[in-house]
Amino acid sequence: MYQTTYHRASSVDEAASLFAKGSESKFLAGGQTLLPVMKQRLASPSDVIDLGRIKELQGVELSGDTLTIKAGTIYYDIMTNADVKKAIPAIAHLTSVLGDPAVRYRGTIGGSIANNDPAADFPAALLALGATVKTNKRSISAEDFFQGLFTTALEDGEIITAVSFPVPAKAGYEKMRHPASRFALTGVFVAQTKSGEVRVAATGASQSGVMRVPAIEAALKANWSPSAIDGVSISASGLLADIHGTAEYRANLVKVMAQRAVAAAG
Amino acid sequence: MGVEGIGASVVRKEDKRFITGKGRYVDDIKLLGMTHAHFIRSPHAHAKVKGIDSSAALKMPGVVAVLTGQQIVDDKVGNLICGWAITSKDGSPMKMGAWPAMAPETVRFVGQAVAVVIAETKNLARDAAEAVVVNYEELPAVADVHAAIKSGAPQLHPEAPGNQVYDWVIGDEGATDAAFSKAANVVKLDVTNNRLAPNAMEPRAAIADYDAAEEHFTLYTTSQNPHVARLVLSAFYNIAPEHKLRVIAPDVGGGFGSKIFIYPEEMVALWASKKVGRPVKWTGDRTEAFLTDAHGRDHVTHAEMAFDAQNKILGLKVKTYANFGAYMSLFSSSVPTYLYATLLSGQYNIPAIHAEVIGVYTNTTPVDAYRGAGRPEASYLIERLMETAARQLKVDPAQLRRSNFITQFPHQTPVIMAYDIGDFNASLDAAMKAIDYAGFPARKAKAKADGKLRGIGLSCYIEACGIAPSKAVGSLGAGVGLWESAEVRVNPVGTIEILTGSHSHGQGHETTFCQLVAERLGVPISQVSIVHGDTDKVQFGMGTYGSRSAAVGLTAILKAMEKMESKAKKIAAHALEASEADIVIENGEFKVTGTDKAIALPMVALAAYTAHNLPDGMEPGLKESAFYDPTNFTFPAGTYICELEVDSGTGKTSFVNFVAADDFGRLINPMIVEGQVHGGLVQGIGQALLEHAIYDASGQPVTASFMDYAMPRADDVPSFNLSHTTTLCPGNPLGIKGCGEAGAIGASAAVINAITDAIGTNNLEMPATPDRVWRTIHAA
Numbered sequence A: 001m002y003q004t005t006y007h008r009a010s011s012v013d014e015a016a017s018l019f020a021k022g023s024e025s026k027f028l029a030g031g032q033t034l035l036p037v038m039k040q041r042l043a044s045p046s047d048v049i050d051l052g053r054i055k056e057l058q059g060v061e062l063s064g065d066t067l068t069i070k071a072g073t074i075y076y077d078i079m080t081n082a083d084v085k086k087a088i089p090a091i092a093h094l095t096s097v098l099g100d101p102a103v104r105y106r107g108t109i110g111g112s113i114a115n116n117d118p119a120a121d122f123p124a125a126l127l128a129l130g131a132t133v134k135t136n137k138r139s140i141s142a143e144d145f146f147q148g149l150f151t152t153a154l155e156d157g158e159i160i161t162a163v164s165f166p167v168p169a170k171a172g173y174e175k176m177r178h179p180a181s182r183f184a185l186t187g188v189f190v191a192q193t194k195s196g197e198v199r200v201a202a203t204g205a206s207q208s209g210v211m212r213v214p215a216i217e218a219a220l221k222a223n224w225s226p227s228a229i230d231g232v233s234i235s236a237s238g239l240l241a242d243i244h245g246t247a248e249y250r251a252n253l254v255k256v257m258a259q260r261a262v263a264a265a266g
Numbered sequence B: 001m002g003v004e005g006i007g008a009s010v011v012r013k014e015d016k017r018f019i020t021g022k023g024r025y026v027d028d029i030k031l032l033g034m035t036h037a038h039f040i041r042s043p044h045a046h047a048k049v050k051g052i053d054s055s056a057a058l059k060m061p062g063v064v065a066v067l068t069g070q071q072i073v074d075d076k077v078g079n080l081i082c083g084w085a086i087t088s089k090d091g092s093p094m095k096m097g098a099w100p101a102m103a104p105e106t107v108r109f110v111g112q113a114v115a116v117v118i119a120e121t122k123n124l125a126r127d128a129a130e131a132v133v134v135n136y137e138e139l140p141a142v143a144d145v146h147a148a149i150k151s152g153a154p155q156l157h158p159e160a161p162g163n164q165v166y167d168w169v170i171g172d173e174g175a176t177d178a179a180f181s182k183a184a185n186v187v188k189l190d191v192t193n194n195r196l197a198p199n200a201m202e203p204r205a206a207i208a209d210y211d212a213a214e215e216h217f218t219l220y221t222t223s224q225n226p227h228v229a230r231l232v233l234s235a236f237y238n239i240a241p242e243h244k245l246r247v248i249a250p251d252v253g254g255g256f257g258s259k260i261f262i263y264p265e266e267m268v269a270l271w272a273s274k275k276v277g278r279p280v281k282w283t284g285d286r287t288e289a290f291l292t293d294a295h296g297r298d299h300v301t302h303a304e305m306a307f308d309a310q311n312k313i314l315g316l317k318v319k320t321y322a323n324f325g326a327y328m329s330l331f332s333s334s335v336p337t338y339l340y341a342t343l344l345s346g347q348y349n350i351p352a353i354h355a356e357v358i359g360v361y362t363n364t365t366p367v368d369a370y371r372g373a374g375r376p377e378a379s380y381l382i383e384r385l386m387e388t389a390a391r392q393l394k395v396d397p398a399q400l401r402r403s404n405f406i407t408q409f410p411h412q413t414p415v416i417m418a419y420d421i422g423d424f425n426a427s428l429d430a431a432m433k434a435i436d437y438a439g440f441p442a443r444k445a446k447a448k449a450d451g452k453l454r455g456i457g458l459s460c461y462i463e464a465c466g467i468a469p470s471k472a473v474g475s476l477g478a479g480v481g482l483w484e485s486a487e488v489r490v491n492p493v494g495t496i497e498i499l500t501g502s503h504s505h506g507q508g509h510e511t512t513f514c515q516l517v518a519e520r521l522g523v524p525i526s527q528v529s530i531v532h533g534d535t536d537k538v539q540f541g542m543g544t545y546g547s548r549s550a551a552v553g554l555t556a557i558l559k560a561m562e563k564m565e566s567k568a569k570k571i572a573a574h575a576l577e578a579s580e581a582d583i584v585i586e587n588g589e590f591k592v593t594g595t596d597k598a599i600a601l602p603m604v605a606l607a608a609y610t611a612h613n614l615p616d617g618m619e620p621g622l623k624e625s626a627f628y629d630p631t632n633f634t635f636p637a638g639t640y641i642c643e644l645e646v647d648s649g650t651g652k653t654s655f656v657n658f659v660a661a662d663d664f665g666r667l668i669n670p671m672i673v674e675g676q677v678h679g680g681l682v683q684g685i686g687q688a689l690l691e692h693a694i695y696d697a698s699g700q701p702v703t704a705s706f707m708d709y710a711m712p713r714a715d716d717v718p719s720f721n722l723s724h725t726t727t728l729c730p731g732n733p734l735g736i737k738g739c740g741e742a743g744a745i746g747a748s749a750a751v752i753n754a755i756t757d758a759i760g761t762n763n764l765e766m767p768a769t770p771d772r773v774w775r776t777i778h779a780a
């Protein structure tokens, strides 16, 4: 790791002003992505601003048909939260298969979506559920927020404060775990909104990050059942290929995971 | 004898310090004035080093020195050696490419060191390393064994034309051809034994401390065999004579073979410590471990097995290409030859065997012994062949094995090994019963009705352990003897220290070795301590690998114990005015048999050291040592059966059951044995399903971190169902065979045989990743 200056912020405003003072500042949440990268000397922030102790970034709220998860909430707290389990159990399940216990005790929803790894789990949930990302400056729809591999709509120094999910009628998430990292080799989140809209998002599959899967959405709109997807064909072109899965295999997984997610959603 | 003697599952003494974080590893040691080394490693698989400019680095804060490969050559530090000479079939010696500790001219794998920065802290050394400019001229590289032997392939070493290290044969080719000409059926199989990265939990580390006044070196290092390290460093590397070099291997966090070898980093640390006049510490990180710890396996094999009309094996032909990586590591040459081809008879009566092994250089990390070393490759091959044969011949795989088992012992195989004892039917029976083999077809049918692909796979492994009779290995080319030494010191107060040349890096010697003392003297194990891992304390030793510590190391302790007991009995007899022949040892006392006359061990010890009243002519003291050289290998064997299901939608495997029936001879501590089997099985399953050290065509490693290299986790493996069928080893007085490698040797074939049974194919390579299994199912 290179030399850096560590700051612990106690409020979002303080964090934003500390950030602005540094020449090349970085926010630190769970550190599960940032710290390994710094240890490998692949990142060298001048200042690291820790968001971990900011109270306003912690917690979950269920109000009417909206579930709000504050950005600094760790996966373990999301996984075990009663409101999450009641309103959108698919999110509780998603966090239970995210990484390993060490990652779940440190990693945060804000860090995950800010990082926008093409194989991260939460981006699929946000996109399928039509969530809204709240920052210290504005609200951004999930659709607009994720902009391809490791790229988001966030501006320099902008802080995610929370994510709001509309509570769906039905939702499910299934994931084939990457055998080494436990990220999604491919994960699919399916949702049926209360107004009857069907939204399906896949992560870990596409070369351009999290994506909607219109063919599966159409099939499920016509018939919300796993077998409705039997006839859908997913093209391997544009999909990721590496030592753990060919593009064809990932195309298959998009379909199979969608079927299992629908089965899980009921 | 007693609750802590042989056969008792005594809780491990060493675990208190390990579990509470009080273990003392090399990296925990800090010496006064210590500097830190960081190596500059090649990013290229093959390149010429045209120049190294360290001028900017030398001006950076905290930098003590930047030392290069040219300097190490100029100082006449020896090239790394390979300690087992193999002769090719044409009579020529193996072709050794020179391996300097840091490359002066040419780098041949990604991660090979070209220079080292020595600085006040590790971080300052890293900072300065980034300022060192190495000018490389890239050369074409080759990583794949088949590509490397093609004409026109990039050449690694001028000493080894065609990238060939050796072309070695074993067995009777004429007899094998004759057997095949009589065959009713021939079964053929191509298998790849995937390359593995050993991944001990503790990365390698070294601290070298040169004392200029005494001209003496101390090396703290992560070694499985500190005396071998001292011997090799002194005899071949021109760094320090043996009496001026102390090697200490303190707590070592796992080895699996990878810490047998003497690596460039230890050599450089010693040399650099003298050059800079201060202690030098190097602790590898995980990436360095992936790049530079000797890898394991990496064979490509074609094999054919001939059967007669009654399904009896007539002969076996094997041709194996072994990828050695860029250089020949310390024992690498022996792994695909004498540790592999000599086990190709498996548990079977095979009248004729012929095997050819071609060793090949590639631009990859050197390959050497890794848990099992050669024997997993042999066992995997034979057990895949037997399963394939059963399918081709349409016979039950258990029955095919049974009808070919060796049942008479001793048994001389056609490939050197003489099996001393075993009962292969007993372990097969035990495993079949444990898994309810007879009920499998019904379970498979039920699974099928539920839309699941279920399979069962057997693996009847045998291995040669207790490595090894010195005369035998010497005649085969080994550069060292493989005996073990021990010393028993009874202190004047009756406590006991056992000094052993074995080295514990996870095995639990501090407990099991005490159990032998408890057994013989009836004293609690708390009264005994085990001293190991320091060449200044322990007279000599060959270290721990090849499941040899109990069969060889503990037998050496037994020999020393016997000498000590004999002297102690004389002292006791003298004190009790009895005949030496009437003295028995019970519960820590020397008793006159049939009387109530007794003298406690501490009194005997005290008498030995006060020497006020010893038998005439007896030397004072109670301390004996012994060397033990085994007369044969030991042959642990057993049957593993795996039952699993494959998800046809994803290709993912889930275990239903895994049973292991092992014959390890006598067990010292069944709990520790169970732990050894669990660990071995997990490594075998890891090889079968997850692990693979991969290079791209240009020799760049693709799996140099845990984010890409899939290590098995607890939820990747089943709960194991273990049992033992025991035949005592006749070759050593304790009847021990060894248990450290069995799991890793036998497990992978059982897993692959079960998957291929489930999905109905014979051809499936390891690791059977979900992607690969899915593609196999859907290609069919």
Ligand SMILES: Cc1cc2nc3c(=O)[nH]c(=O)nc-3n(C[C@H](O)[C@H](O)[C@H](O)COP(=O)(O)OP(=O)(O)OC[C@H]3O[C@@H](n4cnc5c(N)ncnc54)[C@H](O)[C@@H]3O)c2cc1C
Binding pocket: A026, A027, A028, A029, A030, A031, A032, A033, A034, A035, A051, A071, A072, A097, A098, A099, A100, A103, A106, A107, A108, A109, A110, A111, A112, A114, A115, A117, A119, A120, A121, A122, A154, A158, A159, A160, A161, A181, A182, A183, A184
């Ligand atoms: C072994 C391992 C396995 C993993 N497996 C999975 C997995 O299965 N699925 C998965 O989805 N992820 C996985 N991850 C990644 C994990 O989820 C990380 O926690 C996540 O990517 C980053 O979250 P963090 O809280 O740790 O953020 P940090 O690492 O602290 O930060 C990541 C980035 O986000 C920025 N950031 C953090 N919080 C904010 C904020 N509130 N506003 C603006 N920017 C912010 C930081 O500046 C930084 O650039 C794994 C990680 C590891 C190490």
